[in-house]
Amino acid sequence: DAGVIQSPRHEVTEMGQEVTLRxxxxxxxxxxxxxxxxxxxxxxxxxxxxxxxxxDDSGMPEDRFSAxxxxxxxxxxxxQPSEPRDSAVYFxxxxxxxxxxxxxxxxxxxLLVL
Amino acid sequence: DQQVKQNSPxxxxxxxxxxxxxxxxxxxxFDYFLWYKKYPAEGPTFLIxxxxxxxKNEDGRFTVFLNKSxxxxxxxxVPSQPGDSAVYFxxxxxxxxxxxxxxxxxxxxxxx
Numbered sequence: 324d325a326g327v328i329q330s331p332r333h334e335v336t337e338m339g340q341e342v343t344l345r346x347x348x349x350x351x352x353x354x355x356x357x358x359x360x361x362x363x364x365x366x367x368x369x370x371x372x373x374x375x376x377x378x379d380d381s382g383m384p385e386d387r388f389s390a391x392x393x394x395x396x397x398x399x400x401x402x403q404p405s406e407p408r409d410s411a412v413y414f415x416x417x418x419x420x421x422x423x424x425x426x427x428x429x430x431x432x433x434l435l436v437l
Numbered sequence: 438d439q440q441v442k443q444n445s446p447x448x449x450x451x452x453x454x455x456x457x458x459x460x461x462x463x464x465x466x467f468d469y470f471l472w473y474k475k476y477p478a479e480g481p482t483f484l485i486x487x488x489x490x491x492x493k494n495e496d497g498r499f500t501v502f503l504n505k506s507x508x509x510x511x512x513x514x515v516p517s518q519p520g521d522s523a524v525y526f527x528x529x530x531x532x533x534x535x536x537x538x539x540x541x542x543x544x545x546x547x548x549x
Contacts, residue, residue: 354535428481
């Protein structure tokens with residue numbers, strides 16, 4: 324299996340622009356997680372899905388952030404409009420089921436908002 | 438309001454010695470804990486876990502200790518190797534949900 328795939332790997336954009344991050348989870352995994360990594364807060368869970376349904380989005384910082392999972396093999400995280408404080412590394416992870424089962428992380432998308 | 442804290446941003450250890458990475462948590466509902474390892478430009482990878490019914494779990498050179506009364510866990514790496522140089526994240530979860538709460542990470546450097 325190719326593992327969790329994220330695109331793009333790097334994104335540089337200007338403040339106010341829309342940014343879309345993409346994730347393809349491991350086939351057969353029922354859970355998908357979006358995280359943001361910053362120096363100050365470490366890895367923060369933004370939202371997670373179970374069988375394509377959003378379960379907990381309490382970590383989404385503002386209404387500027389939205390996430391979708393239209394099918395089992397694809398998810399997007401969108402920021403509109405983007406701001407410099409959104410600069411971070413965004414990770415997508417998937418897992419087969421319960422919390423005792425390992426989450427597999429993608430390589431991340433490094434976002435820089437100028 | 439960080440529920441999982443790693444108070445040491447960095448740690449340097451000589452090759453062959455023991456590395457001890459620490460983690461504290463505040464939520465008494467947490468009952469399952471993980472350590473992840475992260476190399477630059479890669480996503481975190483699972484290293485070792487422990488349930489609150491145990492106070493120790495060992496996997497090769499890696500041992501995790503849990504002190505529930507102190508709300509503290511630690512990761513011991515013995516002996517440390519240069520390839521262990523990475524950022525280590527501690528994470529915790531409560532039985533009520535599937536989400537994990539991560540710390541800010543500790544960057545370990547093992548000096549040859």
